[in-house]
Amino acid sequence: MTSSRYLRAVVMEGIRLHPPLPSFFRLVGKEFEVGGYAVPKGALVFFNAASMGVDERVWEDPLKFFPERFLAAGENAKLMAFGGGRRMCAGSESAVFILSYFVAHLVREFEWRPAQGEQVDMSAKMEIFMPMKTPLRARIVRRTNNTT
Ligand code: HEM
Numbered sequence: 001m002t003s004s005r006y007l008r009a010v011v012m013e014g015i016r017l018h019p020p021l022p023s024f025f026r027l028v029g030k031e032f033e034v035g036g037y038a039v040p041k042g043a044l045v046f047f048n049a050a051s052m053g054v055d056e057r058v059w060e061d062p063l064k065f066f067p068e069r070f071l072a073a074g075e076n077a078k079l080m081a082f083g084g085g086r087r088m089c090a091g092s093e094s095a096v097f098i099l100s101y102f103v104a105h106l107v108r109e110f111e112w113r114p115a116q117g118e119q120v121d122m123s124a125k126m127e128i129f130m131p132m133k134t135p136l137r138a139r140i141v142r143r144t145n146n147t148t
Pocket of ligand 1: 015019023080081082083084085086089090091092094096
């Protein structure tokens, strides 16, 4: 396995557990029925990508950070954080590429530790975007064995 494939899996797993945009919507163009409910034309239907990302019917051990799941064929297709269909995120490939590049450099250049006396709290606030409930405070130290 190449390291870039694994790095991509790490980024996808991060987006699954912490989707920046937790929900998106569609305007219904034609009445339809789902789960016994009639959805009228003109309704706004919201998709909760944050819940879909941790749905135990779809993901095994959904709350576990386990990038390896994205090495399996077809796992990318389950990820709703980029939406779906014709209006799916047009920049999903760029986003994963840029984030991979960003993460790789942050890890390669620095050692990361929680700020003194603090613990990292990964819980999120449910807003239009999904920021950390407790902003990250970290002690970062430049890696000494890196001369570039
Ligand atoms: C982790 C980063 C990102 C996430 C999670 C994300 C997520 C989303 C989501 C959920 C939608 C709505 C999709 C839908 O309604 O089905 C969307 C739309 C869109 N995104 Fe992203 N996005 C990201 C980064 C980017 C980047 C970097 C770009 C541009 C380079 C981009 C360009 C767009 C565009 C143009 C649309 C509108 C597509 C349309 O309505 O046809 N996104 N994105």
